[in-house]
Amino acid sequence: MAREIAKAYDPQQIELRWADYWVQDALFQAPVRRSEPRFSIALPPPNVTGSIHIGHMLEHTQIDTLVRWHRMRGFRTLWLPGMDHAGIATQFVVERMLAKEGIKRQDLGREEFERRVWKWKEESGGVIKQQMIRLGASCDWTRERFTLEPALYRAVLHAFLQFYREGLIYRGRYMVNWCPRCQTAISDLEVVHHERTGEIWNIRYPLMDGKRPSAAEYLVVATTRPETMLGDTAVAVNPEDERYRRYLGRKVMLPLMNREIPVIADSYVDREFGTGVVKITPGHDPNDFEIGKRHNLPEIDVMTDDAHMNGNAGAYAGLERFAARGRIVNDLKEQGLIESVKEHIHAVGTCDRCKALVEPRISTQWFMKMKPLAEPAKQVVRDGLLHVTPDNQRTILLNWLENIRDWCISRQLWWGHRIPIWHCADCKEMVPALDSKVEIVKGHARAASVPKTCPKCGGSKLAQDSDVLDTWFSSGLWPFSTLGWPDDTEDLRDFYPTSLLISGYDILFFWDARMIMMGLHLLDAPAAGDLANAIPFRRLYLHSLVRTAEGQKMSKTKGTGVDPLQLTQEYGTDALRYMLVSMAAPGTDIALSVERLGGAKAFANKIWNAARFIFVNFDKVEESGTNLEDVASPGVREKAPYAYEGEIPLADEWLLGRLAATVEVVNEALGDYRFHEAAQTVYHFFWGDFCDWYIEWTKPDLQDSNKERALVAWKNLFAAFDRALRLLHPFMPFISEELWHQLPQNPGDRSIALKDYPSAQTHPGTSQRVNEFANAQEIIGLIRNIRAEMKLDPKKRVVAELFSAHPEIRSQVERNRSGIVRLGLLSELHLKAERLSETGGLIRSTGQFEVRVPYAADTVDAAAELTRLKKEIAGLEKAIHSKENQLGNETFRNRAPQSVIEQMEGALAEQKVELQKLLERQRQLKDAA
C-alpha cells in the first residue's frame, strides 16, 4: 500500500493539522506528583495589546525547543501559558481606538470603559492564543492564566496587603515622572531618554535693590526649559564660589512673575558649569525638589495634568507647555532679559508607551521600598543560586540591584488592579482591605472584604483609592500566582520554583528582577531563610532581540515589524523556527535574514524528500510481499541495529555512531542555551551524514536481490530514520510529527513529542569502524576531486588505482570496494602494491593513501595542476615548520600536556609523508612538461 507522502513539501498542509491535534488532545498537560524529575517554565505573558510578533516567536521557539527536549528526555514538563493585562499599554490601545470614534474614556466613565477594554482583551487574547497554537507552542493550555483574572487578583491583594503591613508600600508626595498624554505617573524604568538638540537660554534675573529690581545688577541663569521658571522659588550658587558670595541672602526678581526669590547656597551647584548660577524649581525638577526640601522652599506646580500652564503661571495660564515656552522667551527678549541662546544637546525623557515628553512633577503616589527587597536578590544572584546566562547580564543585574531606587507603583489608569486601600473622607485615614478575599461582580474580580467604617474616627464615608497598580506588580508575582499562590496548592508545591525563565534582556529590570525580589520575599516566609526554594526560577536565560535585516530595532510605527504568521505561510513554521534558533547565539541579537529563512526551508524540504525516498522505495519492496510492519514496527525499530551474517553493516554502525555523537553535542549545547550550535549540529547530521552519505551508501543494499540482506538494510534504515526524526523534533516539531506518523506506531503512542529523545549512549560505534567509514569517504572525495579537476563527463566511469602502505587500510578498501566504486563512479578500482606513478595520471593523496586516475595527456592542465601543488606544498610546509618548531622547543615538551604532544607528533609524521608525495609529484610534472 502506497504511503501518503505528497510529492512536494507543503508546510501549510501539515502544520495546522498537528497544531490543532496537540491542543485538542491536551497532549502537553503536565501531570502532577509523579516521581520523574520535573521541568517547569512560565511563559512570559504576552501583552493583550495585539498579536504575536517575531520577538515573541523567537522567545516561544526557544522555550518550546527546550520544553520539548526536556519532555522527550523524561522530564515531567510544565510550560504554563497566559497573558498580561498590560495596564498602560492596553489602555493606550483602546483609547486610541475610541479616539477614532471621537470618544474619550472620560465620556464613557470608568465602568463602561473597563467593559470595553475587557471586550478588547477577549479578542486580542484569543488571537494571541490561536497564534501560539499555530506556531506549535507545546504549553499546557489547561493551566492558562490571565493577570487580571480573579485568582491572580487575589494574589495581588495578598501581596499588596503583606507589603503594606510590613511598611514596604507607602504613600507620599514626591517628584515623579508624569506622562501628560497617558495622564498618569510612570516609573523611572518607563522613562526612555533620548538625546536631542535643543536650546539653552541664559536669562537675567535682576537683583533686588531694596524694594525695586536693580537696573544694573543681575544674575544669569541657564535653562533648557524656560516655561518652568514660572515656578522658580530661588536661585542657587555654590557656597564656595567667590564670585557670588556677596549676593547670598539677597533676593532677585523672578522675571514675568514679579516674585522676589532668595539667592541661596547649595553645594549641588557646579561652579564650572554655565554661569555657576542655577534657577531652582522644586515643583518641576528632581534635583531642585531635593534642594527645595533642604532649604524649605515653596513648591509651585505651574502645570495641569495634560501639560498646560495652570493658574500658578500667571499670564501664561491655559497655554500648552511649548506654546508657553515660546511666549515666555519672546517676552523675555522684549524685556532684554535674554543674555544668549545656544544650541544644546541634552537627554529628554519620553514615555516608553506613548513617546510623549515626560514632565517631572510633584504628586501623591504609592511607592514600594526596594532596598530591603533587593538584598536577598543580590545574594542569590551573587552566590549563583540563580544562574544567569549570558554571564555579563548577571553583572548588569547586580549593578542595577545595587543602585535600586523606590518604585512608583500607582497609576492613574482605569485598567488594572485597583489599589486595595480605602480613604476615610472625615479623617483621611487609610484603611486596607480586611483580607485578600475576592468576589466576582459582573464576571470580574474585586476585593470582597471591604472596610465599612474607619477604625480611627469611626466614620463610614470610605472610598476606595482610585489608582491602579503598575502592571509589573502583578507580573512580578507571575511564576507563583499562576500556580495557585497564596494557597498551598499541589501545583505550587510541585512546580515551584520553576526551572528556568527565558526572557528578553530588555525586560530584565522591569520584570525578571522584580519577580526575583517579590518571589524571595513572599515565598521565603514559611521556610525561613530558604532562599533556594523561594527563588522563582533556578536559571535565567536572557535571549537576544530580533532586528531587521539592517540591524534596526523592529518597530510597528516605523513599519519595520514583521508578521511571523506571514513568514510562516511563505516558508513554514518549522523553517521559521529553525532559522531563529539556528541564529540564536547567546548574547548576540539576530538580524532577520530572508536568505537564512530560505535555507531553513530548504532543510525542511530535504527532510521531506529523504522521507519520500524511503517510503516511495519501500512501496516497491512491499509489492514483493514485505509489510512495513515487518521492517518498521516500533518493536523492530527498537532492536536495531541488525546484523547481516553476524556483522552490523558498516554504514549502519557508522550512522548510529554519528547520531550518538550528534545527540551528545545537542544535549550539551541546549543545556547551555547554545541553540545555534544544537541546530547546526542537527542540520549537518541530517543533511550531511544521513542523506549525503548514509542513504547514498545503502541504496544498493535496500534493493539487494538477497532478500535477507535487503531486510536488514531496511530495518536499520527505518530505525535510523525514526531516531533522526526524534532528534529533530524539538527544533522542527511539525514535519517530524508528520513523518513519524507515517511509520507504524503502537496504538497508544499519540505523538512523537511524547517519545524518548535519542540517547548519546546508544550505539556510539567503535572508533575503528567509524574510522573505516571515514576513510572510505575520504577516498571517494579524492576520486571526485580528480574527476572534477580532469573535467570528466560526470556519467563516465573510469579506472582508478589506490595505494596505501597500511595493510589495514588495504583490507578496508577491499571490504568497501563496491561503495567506493559506485560513489566514485569507477569502472574498476585497482589496489596497487607500490607507490603510484605521477606520469600519465592525476594523483590525490593523504598521509594514509593515494589515489590515481590515469588520463590521456590532454585531459589535464599541467600548469594549473602545478599551481595547485605549489600552493598545497606551501601550506603544508608552513604547518610542518610550526610543528617542528614547537616540538623542538624544550619548554613546550616540558609544559604541554602529553596528549597535545602526541597528537602533534602524529600529525607531523603524516604531514611529512604527504609533503614528500607532493614534492615528488611536482618534480615529475615538471619533468613531463
Place this chain on the structure above:
RNA sequence: GGGCGAUUAGCUCAGUGGUUAGAGCGCUCGCCUCACACGCGAGAGGUCAAAGGUUCAAGUCCUUUAUCGCCCACCA
C-alpha cells in the same frame, strides 16, 4: 558621565588557550544521476580592527588605541 558589548571569508555570523580558523548565503566550475535544481558533485575566498604584552602555545587572556552598537545616569 558610568557600564557593557562588538570588530573573523563578498554578506550575515559561529568559534570552549592546543593540528593548516568554520557555517549559511553569495561566488566559480560541472551536472535536470529514477527522494530532492529548495537538488548533486567539485572548488575559490581570511596577515581574525591596530599596536604592545602574558604564555611552551593567542582569533581566544591582559593593556592601549580606533571605529560601531547597546544599557544606565538629575548636570542646570
